[in-house]
Amino acid sequence: MIKVEEAIAIIEANSTKMPWKSIPVSKALGYVLAEKVISPINMPPFRQSAMDGYAFKHGIRHQYDIVGISQAGDHSNFKLKPTEAVRIFTGAYVPNDADTVVMQEHVMASEDSILIAKMPEPFANVRNKGEQIKANDVVFEANTLITPAAIGFLACLGITEITVYKKPKVAILVTGNELVKPGKKLSKGKIYESNSLMLQAALQTIGINKIKVHTVKDNLKATKKALQFILKKNEIVLISGGISVGDYDFVKEALLKNGVEELFYKINQKPGKPMFFGSKKDTLVFALPGNPASSLTNFYIYVYSAVKNRMGFSNTNLLKIVRKLDNDIVNNTGKTLFLKALYNEISVEILDGQSSAMLNSFAVANGLVIVPEDVENIKKGELVTILPID
Amino acid sequence: MIKVEEAIAIIEANSTKMPWKSIPVSKALGYVLAEKVISPINMPPFRQSAMDGYAFKHGIRHQYDIVGISQAGDHSNFKLKPTEAVRIFTGAYVPNDADTVVMQEHVMASEDSILIAKMPEPFANVRNKGEQIKANDVVFEANTLITPAAIGFLACLGITEITVYKKPKVAILVTGNELVKPGKKLSKGKIYESNSLMLQAALQTIGINKIKVHTVKDNLKATKKALQFILKKNEIVLISGGISVGDYDFVKEALLKNGVEELFYKINQKPGKPMFFGSKKDTLVFALPGNPASSLTNFYIYVYSAVKNRMGFSNTNLLKIVRKLDNDIVNNTGKTLFLKALYNEISVEILDGQSSAMLNSFAVANGLVIVPEDVENIKKGELVTILPID
Structure with missing residues (x-):
């Protein structure tokens, strides 16, 4: 039996990153970049107006003749005399002869001329070429998570494929x-x-959508045969049940007979003690306890970060947070406790129904309060560490 | 031009809940229950052993003859004399004549008898029928979000379909x-x-996966015609661009001509001021600014909660959090600012690159710091409110 911290460290050391692949940016949400991305263009690609207004060369004049219109998408490079301006719209090309845009709210305009009532600073309201990013500059370093904003930024640089x-x-x-x-x-x-539906849903929350579920009878032969196939076809295998000490639990033997190396078995925690972790080549095996609440607890503490590690995430352990405790906690087990809890910005309440067979409280919990194995009492008002699970 | 709070209130008042449908529990992750769910069974459905050990009737004896084995899944209701016990495993049926289970670690066992070395309390290690939930009790009230744990709980009660x-x-x-x-x-x-890829990805993060994208030329006729079709087929319409004051922005006119009622236009905020919100029957229309960062900001502040409201979520506004500011903020705009920021458990840093055209900072941000319109200065070390966006 090992400590929780040892179990986490062993899993982390064995959760190697997956191979790379190229995918369309449109499908990249939730993936992690395997290589840095370089910008193929300047952004903006040309000097753009940041406002609807008039483009002109800044000087001492306040009155200008309007000699044309530059709409977004146009590329009419009007030749401007110092006395001339063009009507211009947000995002439109600023003629080379102009250096400043005045907002339309700050001019008095007739059909063919304007009088600037409030003169902007020189170069105002012009977005320079490459102001956001220059061609060949790094857009994102490797190991960046692809968020909606990242997808927007990649797309606006015309990038359609990335390596993740x-x-x-x-x-x-x-x-x-x-x-x-x-x-x-x-x-x-x-x-x-x-458990299979529950674990599938939990995997979906971290972007794993295609999951094969296999069911076997509780006997060594069937379990061994099923595992032989499953181990070949997958990089992570979750096994539900059959790993306690009962005489009819064949999972561990079936794993070892299939060449899975045992990395640990049993963790000094409650719930979730009877868990086996092993590996065969690049495939990780988690034999989770059969009790639903134990199974889901160990998913959040161990499987979650292993999957994310493999996907290239940099911060794979769930961000731990600290809150003031609303109840007293007594821990006379000598084990690390993971207690279903409901936290808000200020405090955290331990929920009723902590039995390893019960999912009631898990369904309303948004975090697991961690009580270290060597802590026997925590009083109301003291600070505790929480793994958020929402 | 209206205030941010007014815009939020108007959107909330118009974001009515969607009609109901019945779906399989296996596909219900992220949906919200429209009706309460009643348990069809007792859980556990029978008296279960909570341990691997021996079931017997508690008395004064320490020695028992073993008369059989009760495995998980069996239903052998052994008749037990007061001198008899059965070998039993976790989750297995406890014979009617037994009331207590002793852990196997606490007995000395021969082939056909045991001596209990450490006597458990009467009724120990037995999970009573209906202990977790009783038949016809409420499993979940209406408006409960379906999480992985909720799916597990529903499945363990044998429930396959729910109304969401x-x-x-x-x-x-x-x-x-x-x-x-x-x-x-x-x-x-x-x-x-x-913007279309970015908004699709943002919608995916809240479970909206099937999104139709339409592109039209910047002219009134094309915009009007496209909208006529789109308004009929959708419950939420996002329009990207064409809603500023520019002479070539036809979106507002096309909306009004299609019978969309204007509920507001322009919000006193930066970025994201030029936004139109309207409705036609049960369809909500958000015409978002064309600048990518403005568009995504308004997605998180307005669209996000409207979509979740319609899906039945109870807490539709993103949970706001409070952190200590790492930088000084100056707000001389008279507008509410939404600043891209990176927060941790203790503090929040305002990122460089707040221009409405720039997504660079958005791609690394995990929150938007809200600076109210009437606040001109916030000093380093003061507390600010953040909308988390991760």
């Missing part, structure tokens, strides 16, 4: 003779299988 | 003769069209 870390292929293997698929009749002694 | 608020159909209409599709050659005076 692939997402890992993830499979879920469900074991347990007691399990019945929701929708079927529940015969005596059976319960509904819920 | 539909997601709104969203279309994006892009206007602007200056715009060229990324991937094509950029001729003089033109820029790449990036």
Whole structure:
């Protein structure tokens, strides 16, 4: 049995980054850049007006003749005399002979001339070529997460393809003779299988959408055979159930017989103690406890960061936050506790129903309060660390 | 021109909830329940062992004969004499004649009998029928967000279908003769069209995945015709560009001619002032500014909460947080500022590059600092309000 911190460190050390692939920017939300991106153009590509108004060469004059119109998208490079200006719109090309744009609200205009009532500073309201970024400058360094704003920036530079870390292929293997698929009749002694849907949804929240779910009978032969196939086809394998000490739990043996190296088994925590972590080549295996709340707890603490590590994220552990405790906590287990909790900007409330079989409280929780194994009491009003899970 | 708070209130008042639909639990992540859900079963459905161990009737004895095995999934209701126990595993059926389970670690076992070394309390390690939830009790009230844990809980009760608020159909209409599709050659005076990809990605982050993008020329006839079609087919319409005061901006006129009621036009803010909000029947129309950073700012402040309102979310405005400011802020605009910023648990830094045309800073920002219109100075170390956008 190892400590929580050791388990996290072992998983992190084994969660190598995935290979790269090229994808369209339009599909890149949530991926992480594997290579830096260089701008192919200056942005803006030309001197642009930042306002609707009139472009002219700044001088001592206040009156100008209007000799043309520059709309966004035009490229009419009007030759301007010092006495001349052009009507111009936001985003439009500023003629080479002009250096300043006056807002239309600051002029009195007739059909063919303007009188500037409020003279702008020289060069005002003109966005210079390359002001935002210059051709061949770095747009984003490697390991940048692709957000909506990043997609907008890449697109505005005309970039259509980028190189990112692939997402890992993830499979879920469900074991347990007691399990019945929701929708079927529940015969005596059976319960509904819920972990696979729950884990699929949890994976979806971090961008893993294609997940294969396999179900096997609780026996060594079936488990071994299923794993042989699954280990070849996936980079992360989640196994639900069959990893406790019970005489009928075959998962660990089936893993070892398939050449999976055990990296740890059992963690000094509650819930979620009976977890196996191992690897075979580049494939990571998490055998999660069968109890739903234990399974989801360990997903958030361990699987979450492993998946994100593999996808190239820089900050893979969920950002931990600190809040004032609304309840007293007693920990007489000698284990690290992960307590379902509801936090706000100021404080955090430990929820009722912490049993490892119960999902009720998990469904309303937005964080897990961490109580270290060597801490026996935390009093109301003291600060605690929380893993946000919303 | 209206205030930011007024704009938010008008949008909220007009963002009615969408009609309901029934969907499989397996596809319900991110939806909001339209009706409460009732449990069809007791959970657990029978008295379950919470441990691997031995089930027996608590008494004064320490020694018991083992008369059978109860595995998870079995339903062998062993008749037990007071001198008898059954081997039992986690999740397995506890025989009616037994009331207590002793952990296997606390017994000395031979092949056919056990001696209990550490006697548990009566009723220990038995999960009672309906302990988690009883048949016909409320699982979730209406307006509950479906999280991974909620999916797990619904599935474990055997529930396969739930009634949720539909997601709104969203279309994006892009206007602007200056715009060229990324991937094509950029001729003089033109820029790449990036807002549609950016807004699609932003919508994806809140679960809107099927988005139709339409592009029209900057003229009244084309805009009017496109809108006629789009307004009929969608519940939310985002229009990018064409809503400033420029003589070539036809969007507002095209909207009014299509029977869209103007609810406001222009907000006293920077960036993002030139925005139109209107409605026609149940369809909401946001005509967003063409500048990318203005467009995305207004997405997060206005569109985001409108979409979530319509999807049935209870807390539709992004949770605002408060942090200590790392820089001085000067606001001599008389407008509400939304400043791209990077916050951590303690403080917030205002980023360089706040121009409405620039996405550079937006791509690294994780929040927008709100500077109210009537606040001229905020000093380093003072507290500011942030809209998180990560």
